Amino acid sequence: MKFIIQRDQLIASVQNVMKAISPRTVIPILTGIKVEAKSHGVTLTGSDSDVSIESYIPAEENEKVNVEQIEEGSIVLQAKYFPDIVRKLPEKTVEIESDSDLKVTIRSGKAEFTLNGQDAEEYPQLPKIQTDDSFELPIDLLKSLIKQTVFAVSTMETRPILTGVNINLKENVLKFIATDSHRLASREIPVTNTNIEFNNIVVPGKSLNELNKILVDAEETVEISVTNNQILFKTKHLNFLSRLLDGNYPETSRLIPEQSKTLIQVKTKELLSTIDRASLLAKEERNNVVRLTTQGTGLIEITSNSPEIGNVTEDITVQSIEGEELKISFSSKYMIEALKAIEYDEVSIAFTGAMRPFIIRPVNDDSILQLILPVRTY
């Protein structure tokens, strides 16, 4: 194998596939990056067997030459050293050559590295996903769906299924749901260009977080295909493959109250920064709990009290309050994360009493829903 490649392109590709590589994998060869040169371009692969990422650099694109003097072949390079080497090479191009002893020479300017490679034949074959049954989404929309839900997955391994995001595509509506059983986040969007459906697949939250980091905001679209145990996200230069979680995702729709007793409309940013301040005295030891009290005259009061440290109180003028008076306590962390995910200037919060879950939604947009369970404080 031999080729000369633009260093910038190689750096970007290496960074992408590194997202899938864990130094603590049980399969030693997966600590490496697979490099495969074909006449049409170079493909890098990284995998921790849960997530696999392939990044493709075409030899030519938009009349620009990325890779030249290609002799086909493949090799696996140690991910512990290769990325730093590429990043610190002195020139704009890099020559990479492997010999029959699996020695790999990396040349750039006067610098010459020789690394011990591993046989690419020993690298596990990625499952091929049939991509006929796929649908497309704009990248920025997929990133929104992820950001608005994935933070609510559970981090506890006691119920592994809750560490994933539940995804459904039914009657041309795509819906993401995440819950850790103390709060729930969901977002749905219409999908018009497909007639495929799938039900209750669960993608690990960790995979979606990595995917969100790799996808660059762009006009581009991503093609999504699902099989029994895998999901593939495919863009022009990237294949992102994740296993699905086994098990049944709980039915969450019955958690969502259908009517409300107190309804508040408030500026998102004002509520967010007030709760952020109140949470300063409600650190871990107090479970981040703050209290919200309606004040009747278009005011709500946010308070927090830690006997040893002190207390804080702040009023907010809201857009409107309807219904019963209310005193309710909740985790400031959950509230802050929900408000940040909503991305609208104004939210409506629907309460059904101090002991029942409440719902936060953008005003005039039902496609986003954030639900939080209150905390008993007496």
Place this chain on the structure above:
Amino acid sequence: MKFIIQRDQLIASVQNVMKAISPRTVIPILTGIKVEAKSHGVTLTGSDSDVSIESYIPAEENEKVNVEQIEEGSIVLQAKYFPDIVRKLPEKTVEIESDSDLKVTIRSGKAEFTLNGQDAEEYPQLPKIQTDDSFELPIDLLKSLIKQTVFAVSTMETRPILTGVNINLKENVLKFIATDSHRLASREIPVTNTNIEFNNIVVPGKSLNELNKILVDAEETVEISVTNNQILFKTKHLNFLSRLLDGNYPETSRLIPEQSKTLIQVKTKELLSTIDRASLLAKEERNNVVRLTTQGTGLIEITSNSPEIGNVTEDITVQSIEGEELKISFSSKYMIEALKAIEYDEVSIAFTGAMRPFIIRPVNDDSILQLILPVRTY
């Protein structure tokens, strides 16, 4: 105590004194920030008993009012909460008021915090240093002296005296020396505006690192005074007091070879990036060792070899080589830190054989000296 203060000024002062506060101090009150209001301004103090920092905010300065409605008094506030609170307050001004029960109320806009304070009488009195015997330095020059030496102090507690920087002022020459016994960094400068002298005081490296962070590059000067066991750095708004290390600093001048057998002149940046690349394969397990070999014809070769991983080799065209041929191995980490400290475009390196310490200096400037002991590799 009561006053209304500009939040920006308060934030900056709090950040400064926080540098001295350790959450793991044995004296509980030192986990707090002392706040003292006088009619002329507000002083904050933080201390871990090794380092104490006072930051002063004058009530008025340059026709700008920083503090108003002052009622004199003092209180100690918990450093775990106070800085975050101040940073997140909603308005540009903050009102701080303490009552006779040591309750402190912090108001800004509609936010109101009440914190439990501690009695300022219980805060240890900082030693007063007589500042008649002092000398002045421009801040940027003091920062250079620190940056060019402090990285070479020892991090091992086996010889505590080496964890400090040795400072001498003699015959109008101020000299900083640091060594961890594997390398040495020194810098001297003339000081004209004083006739005081002191010998062999040792300031903890940690103190100097903190001081370097706090001092802002400016035209301002810093006034330095030394007593038996303390050193005070004083600027217009800051008192930075550090204890000195006890013990005798070793005589280092005999370590420095007086003649050389091989003399190389080379571009600093080129040598630095080449050694940085070579060090990629010489990570911790190999003690960061790289090898330098003269190639006779105006070339030196930098190499590194790790049998399990691979090897790297790179030639550098030097400005000149004089004297004997040479093969020498040394820690790339020490070399990189020394070259970064030098801040000149071109350096001269003087070797006296593969087993003797070598010296790196800027070309045509003897005031900076970096010495490194080579490593035996056979």
